[in-house]
Amino acid sequence: MPELPEVETVRMGLAPVLEGRKFTKVVTRRGDLRVPFPRDFAKRLTGRLVKRLYRRAKYILADLDGGETLVIHLGMSGRMSVYAEGRARKIGVYVHDAAGAGTGKHDHVVMETDAPATIVFTDHRRFGLMTLVGTETLDQDKLFKGLGPEPLSDAFDVKYLKAALDGKRTPIKSALLDQRVVVGLGNIYVSEALWRAGISPKRLAGSISAPRIVPLLRAIHAVLHDAIAAGGSSLRDYAQADGNLGEFQHCFAVYDRAGSPCRKKGCKGTIKRIVQAGRSTFYCPVCQK
DNA sequence: AGGTCAACCTGAGCGC
DNA sequence: TGCGCTCAGGTTGACC
Numbered sequence: 001m002p003e004l005p006e007v008e009t010v011r012m013g014l015a016p017v018l019e020g021r022k023f024t025k026v027v028t029r030r031g032d033l034r035v036p037f038p039r040d041f042a043k044r045l046t047g048r049l050v051k052r053l054y055r056r057a058k059y060i061l062a063d064l065d066g067g068e069t070l071v072i073h074l075g076m077s078g079r080m081s082v083y084a085e086g087r088a089r090k091i092g093v094y095v096h097d098a099a100g101a102g103t104g105k106h107d108h109v110v111m112e113t114d115a116p117a118t119i120v121f122t123d124h125r126r127f128g129l130m131t132l133v134g135t136e137t138l139d140q141d142k143l144f145k146g147l148g149p150e151p152l153s154d155a156f157d158v159k160y161l162k163a164a165l166d167g168k169r170t171p172i173k174s175a176l177l178d179q180r181v182v183v184g185l186g187n188i189y190v191s192e193a194l195w196r197a198g199i200s201p202k203r204l205a206g207s208i209s210a211p212r213i214v215p216l217l218r219a220i221h222a223v224l225h226d227a228i229a230a231g232g233s234s235l236r237d238y239a240q241a242d243g244n245l246g247e248f249q250h251c252f253a254v255y256d257r258a259g260s261p262c263r264k265k266g267c268k269g270t271i272k273r274i275v276q277a278g279r280s281t282f283y284c285p286v287c288q289k
Numbered sequence: 290a291g292g293t294c295a296a297c298c299t300g301a302g303c304g305c
Numbered sequence: 306t307g308c309g310c311t312c313a314g315g316t317t318g319a320c321c
Contacts, residue, residue: 002314003315006314034297034298034315034316034317058316074315075314076298077298077313123298124298124299125297125298125315127297127298127315128315129316168291168292169292170291177315179315179316187314187315188314189314233314235313235314255314277293277294278293279313279315280312
């Protein structure tokens with residue numbers, strides 16, 4: 001479900017009830033998500049202080065005292081909800097009554113902190129994951145080893161992207177979805193970025209000429225910034241930690257707009273849906289070349 | 290080595 | 306109402 005803008009929005013929503021706070025009680029309501037919870041997961045979290053909350057790729061990471069980092073991935077349908085009473089309401093994280101928090105059919109992890117607040121991880125498809133890894137060796141962990149640069153970092157520049165795409169025989173759509181090339185992009189924002197850059201999703205990655213790398217890079221930056229500013233995109237499952245919906249879905253130029261007119265000024269094209277590597281791609285055959 | 294594709298899960302929406 | 310089919314924001318491992 002969530003791509004970088006959604007994950008970043010959730011992270012910001014969780015920060016006030018996690019950073020500098022302690023887990024006072026943690027309950028797992030089933031034994032596994034995409035992968036089994038590590039041994040004594042709930043016990044190892046209880047009493048831990050969250051030193052900082054940050055994001056890498058589509059993972060939310062919480063560095064804890066004691067040298068471990070809590071790793072959260074929302075998969076396709078994962079959601080973090082904050083339940084809190086009056087005081088938390090003032091800092092803008094209140095959504096639901098705390099009573100009954102975490103009792104839903106797909107509420108898999110219930111975490112209480114001394115904010116005080118209750119954070120519930122809900123994920124009906126269970127493609128998400130929660131685990132603990134050593135903070136010092138996080139980069140070498142299987143989950144993080146081999147990830148590409150952050151798309152909004154200085155490392156993701158023209159030189160890097162040109163080299164990363166050079167010689168690739170896969171369509172640019174697939175290349176940008178590959179988290180080894182660049183992290184954080186998913187099915188929505190790749191389609192949107194390629195439309196903004198005027199590049200066909202079917203074009204082979206290695207065939208993009210040097211001058212077109214710049215607009216592609218700018219398109220990726222712009223679409224991610226715009227989406228973060230809008231609080232992400234809410235389609236089916238996604239909501240911010242405070243329960244509010246994102247707004248960026250109203251700004252889609254191509255995603256889920258098959259049959260509708262292209263929004264590029266002066267373009268008379270019609271948005272088309274194709275399948276690439278088993279996933280929907282939306283684009284304008286007229287202005288994306 | 291590089292690239293494609295099914296599998297992992299559950300639910301919603303649609304046509305009949 | 307209900308059945309069967311398709312689709313869904315991600316990642317991984319097996320296969321060509």
